[in-house]
Amino acid sequence: MSRKKELMIPKATAKRLPIYYRYVRTLEEEGVQKFSSADLSAAVHVDSATIRRDFSYFGELGKRGYGYDVHHILCFFSEILNEDRLMNVAVVGIGNLGSAILNFKFQNTKNIRVSCAFDIREDLVGRIIDGVPVYDMKDLKQQIHRQNIEIAVLTIPEEQAQEAADALVDAGVKGILNFTPQHLSVPKGVQVQNIDLTTELQTLIYFVKANEANE
């Protein structure tokens, strides 16, 4: 396959790609050869118009009236999602949430591997937890650099988040999945994806209440 053209597609579209990909992979496993946007829509609960718009960012993926070819779409998404290339990921902070992530291991992906973890606790450093070696925080820069890690998951106390982010960026990390409520300042060219559990829950509560008031 030719060198892919990388596109800055909307974040909402990028978030749906792994969901589409998982469905299409299921189809291939079942021996299905083509599917329509209506099939995909019903399976993943995204409306057909949104699916067609999402697909349109990637040019002509299907033929009108024929639908999409499973194998072609699978190869295409696999490349787009970098499934062909193993990504080593570091987890920084092995509290409950960090442990959950070590255990979770981003199953059902072929290309994501949690290859190291960091903490300050003496009883954790030097151990291998769920198959992942735990290093001391003071070795973070050296290990990240040596292992050529570009992606880190940050699950440490809020007060230490910026300092850890600075060290990660210094060591060459290009993307941080930030579970702390701290807004991280990073240089241009470094991506931060925030997951704030309080915000997620407050948003859910907002919609529940709005829905009740409108009933």
Added chain:
Amino acid sequence: MSRKKELMIPKATAKRLPIYYRYVRTLEEEGVQKFSSADLSAAVHVDSATIRRDFSYFGELGKRGYGYDVHHILCFFSEILNEDRLMNVAVVGIGNLGSAILNFKFQNTKNIRVSCAFDIREDLVGRIIDGVPVYDMKDLKQQIHRQNIEIAVLTIPEEQAQEAADALVDAGVKGILNFTPQHLSVPKGVQVQNIDLTTELQTLIYFVKANEANE
């Protein structure tokens, strides 16, 4: 304050409200009396145009050329975010992630309280973990109903997620924060907010790679 009008604002706006709220609360604590959208923008890393558009959903919140009144905005957001009313939340599944959430307790919010948890493990049921009583899954419907719980956080294995969601909805739950990769089928009127860690990480990787290719 008069009965608020509930609005179905865009999800992206709803997600930013708790972030705005936290900043404005800090201002009040510091004795600041007014702020501009530029102040807010610099503090929360959201551009001013987006902030003004978000605020515009709620009518006239400020005066042109004057800015926003801290106390007024705080009262307004507090009501919008239901900070005036305590929300009891149930956590279903006390693995690593569930434990993280019990420990996390949605700090810095006055209105969210994790009031009960559920699991099937005999060594957990009947205990109080991080101040939260753990009940057997078979008592889920009864407890949720009795405690009048409307919001649940779902952190159980994917295969059991739909069954648990059905029981939650049966018992009166109106909103589910879903950490499983399972797409939940729920009746109209029940809100589901999905947090899929694999999708979040794949999206981050996509943007890191897209960014590198465009450099």
